[in-house]
Amino acid sequence: MLIPCPHCGPRDVGEFTYGGDATKERPDPGSASASDWCDYVFARANPRGLHLEYWHHAQGCRLWLKVTRNTVTHAIEGAEIVGPWAEADQDKRRSDEGQDVA
Amino acid sequence: MSGYRLDSGGLVDRDRPLNFTFDGKSYRGFAGDTLASALLAAGVDIMGRSFKYHRPRGLFSAGVEEPNALVTLRAGARSEPNCKAPVVELFEGLEAKSQNRWPSLGLDVMALNGLAGPLLSAGFYYKTFMGPTRKAWMIYEHFIRKAAGMGAATRLADPDRYEETNAFCDLLIAGAGPAGLMAALAAAGSGARVVLADEQAAMGGSLRGSALQVGDSSGDAWCRSALAVLAALPNVTLLPRTTIYGYYDDNTFGAVERVADHLAAPTEGMPRQRHWTIRAKRLVIASGAIERPLVFADNDKPGILLADAARIYVERFGVAPGHRVALFANHDGAYRTVEALSAAGIEVVAVVDPRPEIGAAARAVAEASGAELLTGQVVTRARGGRKLTGIEVRPYDPAGGVQDRLPRTLAVDCLAVSGGWTPTIHLASQASGPARWHEGLAAFLPGEPTQPWLAAGACNGEMATAACLAAGARAGTEAARACGFAISPVSLPAVMEEVFCDAVLPVWDARAPSKNGGKGKAFVDLQHDVTAADVSLAHREGFRSVEHLKRYTTLGMATDQGKTSNMAGLALMAQESGLAIPQVGTTRFRPPYTPVTLGALAGQARSAHFRPLRRTPMHDWHVAQGADMMEVGVWQRPRVYRRDGENVEQAYIREARQVRAAVGMADVSTLGKIDVQGPDAAEFLNRVYSNGFLKLPEGKARYGLMLREDGFLWDDGTTWRLGEHRFLMTTTTANAAPVLAQLEFLLAAVWPELKVAVTSVSEQWAAMAISGPRTRDVLATVVDDIDMSNEAFPFMGVREGKLDGIPVLVARLSFSGELAYEVYSGAHFGEAVWRKIMAAGEPFGIVAYGLEALGTLRIEKGHVAGPELDGRTTAEDLGLAGMTSRKKAYIGSAMMDREGLVEPRRLKLVGLVSRDGQPIRSGSHLVEANGASAPPRSLGHITSSTYSPALEKYIALGLLENGRDRIGQHLVASYPLKGHEVGVEVVASHFFDPEGSRMHV
């Protein structure tokens, strides 16, 4: 399996560590109920098909990525940076695409 | 088979004779021979004994599909069983032994198994050893394994090197026959990176040695010039002797290159085999096809071989397979064998063909050869004892099958058989939908691709050379275009008209009807000794799925994976069930295509390189002192520094005692160290640790606890505030990497608004812990510019300074409970700093202490470590509840108060003292002392144990149900597996100096 790291390019899955379901959002400790926490920490869907998941490029640039993977075929639809650099990355992609069109 | 070397012909170098032995007897072949061709040339008929029945077997094929001629190659540590003689390249001094025979190939007492044939039919083992007789397997297994089997693996270590490598390309082409070569030629001109791999030493496939006119000359000459063109191109990599064995995700391929298998031994530095991981944008499968045999009685007699193999031995090796040869085939393509044999002057006695009508070209070939042409007839039985002496031929009617007439007998010493061709769809089937059935060829072709590959040539049902060349050119062009290359059309060489297999008359069972000479075994799978009768039996017993048939009869499950037998097996099964073959379906081919050595898969990862070793900066010093080094994860750490005659326990007791009495130093460089910086660093740490970090002053360290989100304890360590926005975090050795990954995750996914950078500096710092009452005296003599006094440098203080000129960080931390400091220096300075401190400490009696003493000292203090932080304990369990803040939210705070985590009866950390002077084993269960007959209920277990020189007793830490209320109780630490029991008293976990007075001086 190859994961297209936005910084490093496509890399073998062996360089990455799986980080679990990326659709879960950490509850707000100020307001969340016990069941919110239970859902965040323990409840996981097991979808057939596309799945959004975290992968850590631990043996590369050390970015955390959100990867869309097809659980049936292992096909990877895309990977994007998670965190403070996500926006900069998307801006850059947009401008790259703009250049391609131009 | 009575084979012999022809006076001329073949691609062997008759000026370069090579000597070799087979079963101890000396033979001579030529450079360019395989072991099979050389043995055939030497007239060796029997090359192996069959798997179950020990029937004599001769050479059957000229390739990897060989089911019979399996030998053990080389001797001693390089001895390798189950090598297929047709793919073993001959070298000077080659040593081969036959297998599965005792005492010798000619006289094999196990052949009696043949008489017991009915006992060994399909499902024999299941029937015999399941149910009530199951235990008998234990008794008989040894004998059965000895009687039925293959060669034996050597028990000596493999002396050779193996390697892995990686390759990237646009096009990977599997197979360098006409289709593969043409695909490479078509694509290479575009500049695409092409890798062309072929399992054989010489590329060219069916063109090698072929006299068929291709372009201006022979097929052999054309393929040589094509290879010369390709070899000269920088964007083409030719990989001969390389088998692409598996097709994986993202067009990744596993391949094995047999770098030195054709040599007696690899030369200096040369790997024996190299595993290739190849990533290709497109795969062109040009893997050809494998000829299949026909099923008739005693069709395994030495002297019977595949028709195209017979042609190959003549054309490529200049070896005749027999003196009087017959052909039994059901398609025109096999007549090329007649053409080749008669051109070489070998007498072709007869051609037996079940078809009433044959193609004009085939007929012309047969007539020109002078062979008797027996159309509408089949070979129903082979005759002979240990080798073929004749064949029985009966009429055949496509509607009614074999006619029940008396046979005509022909005297032959060689029978070439061909039941058509089975396209080699192994790679395709690993990345495709179901295989497609081709009625004319009676064969399965590749299904719909699920990954980007194209098939060309015989593997795709395109059997004629011209069709292969055209298909290859098309596939190469298309694949290069798909990779984004502009491509100009490539010209195809003209091919002289040839006879080829365009349609077969499927005759899956040519046995005579049973009342008339139906005796004899008709083999479907030669290597696993599965007969047509076994397939019928399996069907009668209800095994209707092809997957069940395979497992019940073991058809196709030998080392050849049924390359010659699968189709016949399927067809017979279809016949039994009255279904068409495509309705029965086929099993999916899994990797590897041919066996892969474990060495190739291991590559360099063996012995010293099994996994990398991680060494601390002071490693060489420890080794020079004779420390017992132990692996802790990947780290190498000193366990004890034994002195003359000491055992491990004596050594650690001495070391620990000296720390408490004077001073000692331990290498703690393996601790995880993380640089945490940024305007929000303190806030971040405050959310990560369960205790407060916002108010930690600069120049101070604090012990911190980390929980998991689910509220359990995760890791601990000290974090030092080096500046307003700068911290140095330490973690346990084991959690160094996971903690960093978690911090990175939190900063990326949970709190992206925090301006914090985290970086591993584990490798930047050498770290040493110096402990004991004389520590300050020692450090004061070597530290240049830090006031070491208690007032100026209090407990938990952190100072930057120099140690004999070397920049260091010094933190006053104590894991041992003594006056203690940790000294950090740049890793390259680590050994120098260590030596300087050791030298300064000498007058004070300093000792180096290892992991054991480190453990002893912390157990005496009741400090928790990895064995207590086992992922199932909470802060409260370990008596650390005071460190879990109630005033802030942090990782784990929301879930730490769940019912099960605050349950009062949970296992709690306690101390245990041995009551009878016996050591307490870690892992022992704690049980009530008044043992009844029933096994007592476990109340907890021992996590860490040691002899305590300070208490002069064996002590331990343990987790005990309701532990803190059991102080003073007497229990038993029981280790039933070792029959070890010791009486213990429950005490508080702080054994030694509970007030901590010793470290605050």
Place this chain on the structure above:
Amino acid sequence: MSDRISPLQGHTDPRIVAAGQGEAGVVLSERPIVSLVQVAAWPDSLEQVEDALASLTHCAPPQRPSGSSSREATTIMAIGPGRFLIESGDPALPDKLGAVIGADLGAVTDLGHARCCIRVTGPKATWVLAKGLALDLDIERFPPLEVAQSVIHEVGVLVRRISADSFDLYVFRGFALSFWDWLTEAASETGYRVDPPGSA
């Protein structure tokens, strides 16, 4: 004896280990690091950090992910968004960078002892590296100055291409000797020469 000790000390004595026919396919040498610093910018201060780097080192930071730039004794490698690894012949670089890049701009981390650098040069350099590196080393896809963080035989490694047949490998100090042993074994097929540290 110097107080500064490389983990490869004692293992990099010059020698030639020839394969079958003689010629060494690669030359291996340790390239001692004087200073190595990581600078991490915040997303809103990237330009200021780049400016600070350029004015301090006179080397313009690379503008592409996984790119690098070099000027005189300074090399700047882009190892992540907003993250640079700077190697320099100036031993005071960590302090100088710390002085100009405060917490408001980013984080400066001294890694001068955390890595060892091994130079691999020679006609067989890509062939030897491919034995452990699952990266496409084709010169067009991995051109000179390109940087890749990857793994060789379970050891994290940063690879920087110097030229068609020359690479710098930055490996974690603790794994350096184990990696060196692996590398010399991998190079035994083509033969190798070890040049003294600092000769590259």
